[in-house]
Amino acid sequence: MSEQVLKIENVTMQFGGVVAVDNLNLEINQGEIVALIGPNGAGKTTAFNVVTGVYQPSNGAVWFQEKKIIENYPQGKMKKLYKGQHAGEYTHALSPTPDKITQMGMARTFQNIRLWKSQTVFDNVLIAKHCRSTSNVFSAAFRLNYKEEAAQRRHVEELLEIVGLADVKDDLATSLPYGKQRRLEIARALATNPRLLLLDEPAAGMNPQETDELTAFIGEIRDQFHLTVFLIEHHMNLVMGISDRIYVLDFGELIAQGTPAEIQNNQRVIDAYLGVAEDA
Template sequence: MQVLEVKNLTKAFGGIKAVTDINLEVNEGQIAGIIGPNGAGKTTFFNLLTGIYTPTSGNIKYNLNTTVEGKKLKPNKISSYGISRTFQNIRLFKEMTVLENVLIGYHHNFKYSVASAFLRLSSFAKGENEALNEALKLLKVFNLLDKKDELAQNLPYGEQRKLEIARAMASNPRLLLLDEPAAGMNPQETNDLTELIRWIRDEFKLTIILIEHDMSLVMDLCENIFVFDYGQLIASGSPKEVQNNPQVIKAYLGA
């Protein structure tokens, strides 16, 4: 089953096309990678998938739900389709605790009404307790439970990355988008992250797409790779196929 289908996706800023006629598919359960030089349009593509940018043209279909040319979908609507993401630059609420950051990820799952929250009705208390229990479970999975009361800004860099992924997981996604998750990590942290991503996919039955410059991680982890250059998809295939593609070597891997 296809979790994501993109057809002729284009984004222009004025007269400049940041993404041009992208066509790709990602199947359920895959770990797919997006690689390419800086400025190739990779993060713009993620921003289109998550509603930060509106497509100039083209279609995006998530789990059989489609956004069409020029249609603006709010990020919370896309989240309701089961899409969640992290960012290239860590975007935590750094003056909030580790636990509070994860609880924010559960916000759109809350079933109680504004009136219930204002009046502190039983439905509000039940929803809060459920969110708390689920957040604690996630922190345990990510080995952050003992840090739950620490401010996010006090965590080491690698643990801040893990916390951002944990917060993304709190929305119960089917498709998880990771934008350079290994950026700034040392080799041991990268190895641990590789195993964590693979475990998350298997344990939570997720599909994962990641943007990454660490080729050892990409080639070890990803089953299918899409290569961007100057806003265009120039190649796709297995790690071996991509590594041996002359156009990819010229545009990116050879550098």
């Protein structure tokens, strides 16, 4: 049986009186590519933000590599406002910051590309390696970490070669075509040596050819880096072509889960999402 990499357990995310994610339960096993789909505003990115420590859930827990890393329960004003389920089930508050979660072995990209604009392609990836550095201010100041730094630079060179960006390593990140900027953002995430890679609408803004290339690229990096991939995406050709399993959210509620074939034939999903025009 495959190792469970991620488990979202009874997670509710409520902002004031608005429930953005309502009692979400989701599991992802080692080596899978799992998609989270649904209409705009369904709560997909909110779920990502909970998993990666950007938001602390109003209630529920998140497990990573079979260890509970996030937990919360209604406190303060939320005690009265809370509209979700399982209100009395959780009693502890665990809320690691995003950098700590990255060190645990998660990495993510964002809907809107977030590259360091004034840095080269090489430096964008190198900076991401720092989360794995063992040096401190003293060792860095006196160049005692030169062996580690040299190893990091070699790894960045190798990574850029793998993702097809070695020829533009000295270019400013923002000078790249859009598709290569997306690829660079994924390369930067890979530089943190993740077990789980979260991709938030990686094909957003891409033309059909770029989307096809990205679909193949995601499959290649999953296999080459032995990754598990959790993605949000509106492009159904990409989702159906690459996903092992799919979860569907609508108004914060999980309405379906299954294989691509099962989701394509689920009437509730068709009515809520697949039957409407695909987002660009």
